[in-house]
Amino acid sequence: MLTTERLGGSALCLLALFVMWESRRLPLGTWHNPGPGYFPVLLAVVLLALGGLVAFMGGRAPRVADVGWGEAGQALVILGVCAFICFGLERLGYRLTMLGALLFLVWLVERRRLVAALGFAAALAFGSFYLFDTLLRVPLPRGPFNI
């Protein structure tokens, strides 16, 4: 039976093995004089042991299928919007990227009226730019036509 702890513990074990594999390029040093690869490998060994313990003792944890994943679809959409922000931030500039992202979320995902969504998105995108960039002097990226 696949429980949350078995899944989590196994994933941690896999991560530990990956770290060990990736550390092969780093000098390990010696037990008495550790090199740059020593501590990551030591931590990976500890993680492997702890992950194994979590998986081994996790039989009574809730089943993965029983955990409510109802919001996962919308969470994925939000992650997609976040990825769009990363992609657009230095290409389109802060204001246009945020305007697009917020408009998408409020209008299409949350199904608010277009005019209200546009007003909300524009106020937040341009207002936050004014607050952070102009008032607090935190430089935010500008896009085409210096917008």
Add this chain to the structure above:
Amino acid sequence: MVETLQNLGLGFSVALQPAVLLYAFVGCVVGTLVGVLPGVGPLAGISLLLPATFGLTATNAIVMLAGIYYGAMYGGSTTSILMRIPGEAASVMTCIDGYAMARKGRAGAALAIAAIGSFIAGTVSVVALMLLAPPLAGFALRFGPPEYFALLLLGLLVLAYMSGGSMVKSLAMAVLGLLLGMIGIDQMSGYFRFAYGVVELGDGLGVVPIAVGLFGIAEVLATAGQEVPPQVLKPKLRELLPSRREWRESVMPIGRGTVLGFLIGIIPGSAHIISSFVSYAVERRLSRHPEEFGQGAVAGVAGPESANNSATSGAFVPMLALGVPSGPIPAVMLAALMVHGVSPGPLLIKEQPALFWGFIASMYVGNLMLLALNLPMVGIFVNVLRVPYSLLYPAIIMFCVVGVYAVNGSVVDVWIAIVMGALGYVLRKLGFETAPIVLGAILAPMIELALRQSLAMSDGQYMIFVSRPISGTLLAFGAALVLLNLVSWLGRGLDWRRRIPLDEKGENL
């Protein structure tokens, strides 16, 4: 004592400057809002506003961030009492009796007791911080790399031990955090580790992207699709005065909560959360009418609220005196000080007296401001919750992006925050706590450096950690915790921490 009073005088001369007062006020208001909003805990709030402090002086920055921290503690009680929604995890216990009092028509009294208890606890614990931090800093001058290694390791063990779920899972999360902290250039050899050619990863993963991702973005993902707004009880201003009996019943719990909270605050871990749970348990144990708990017991509000505020000050003791954060929130504040070129630690009090004592004095002032803010203006803060969540979460995402981007002006940091957000969401669904990851990532470079320096000092002899009295004692204490947990695991069901629903509302901090 005379010297302490003179230093405090210096502190007030700094804290009462108009600019410092303004930033303390802004911090308190923002903190109260952060506390009121479910999901945006003090860690996310401080992380998000960290970049906004870059243009300020170190004193103004730390005063504002501290204001957010203890403002959130005050604000968290408001929604707990009026709506049964804990604004942040430390207020979970206040929900039980606070909301029960509100339903009996005593909402105003519950709010007043929570605010006054928080004020007394906050003020008394600042006195304790003022008296305790300087001698502790003097003691810390005896610390070398082995002592720091033992202390940092103990910090992680205590955090894992005190967290809500199993110690093994929490330790695994701490080790995951330590591994994340390995990314970047090795401080001693200059080797690039796990950077995969991404130059921006050379300096390692920043605290802010990790914290904002794991707490800000993950919270938005976990609550996606939620349609709120729950019923809000609105007390009138004239109902704020508790009755004589309520005053009497709250005096001792406030006193006990203050002492308990401060002591727990010094110990590494999510002190402000744990302190409120412990205080509630103590009050119930000591009460002559334990059956009233859950039905609107005054002590069930006064004790936990005082304890979580007192723990906030306690958490600053190791941060300021030793330069060692006792949890993720002090760790982010430590990072904020470092950005301004200030290194907290044993020499801070001597080298930067105006900053240290100004910070202490600003906490007195901040507590007064919060008392004035939280009682008469409670209705205004509660109105924030009327904003539909469908509009609130896009705004939170926007603040997350700005907060992360502004630290280094790097899109890579925003990517890291998004990956951390996805990781935090999945871990939360699988029942893993994410707070130890943040602490692990922050402590990783310090622990590794202390370990390797200790071995260099001792010519590779590991006995250096046990042969030196301070490090030996700290490690013995850590080993005792592990053993204690093992015994408790073997005797299943005896572990009191299992009965504490830390994640009652799906929030860790």
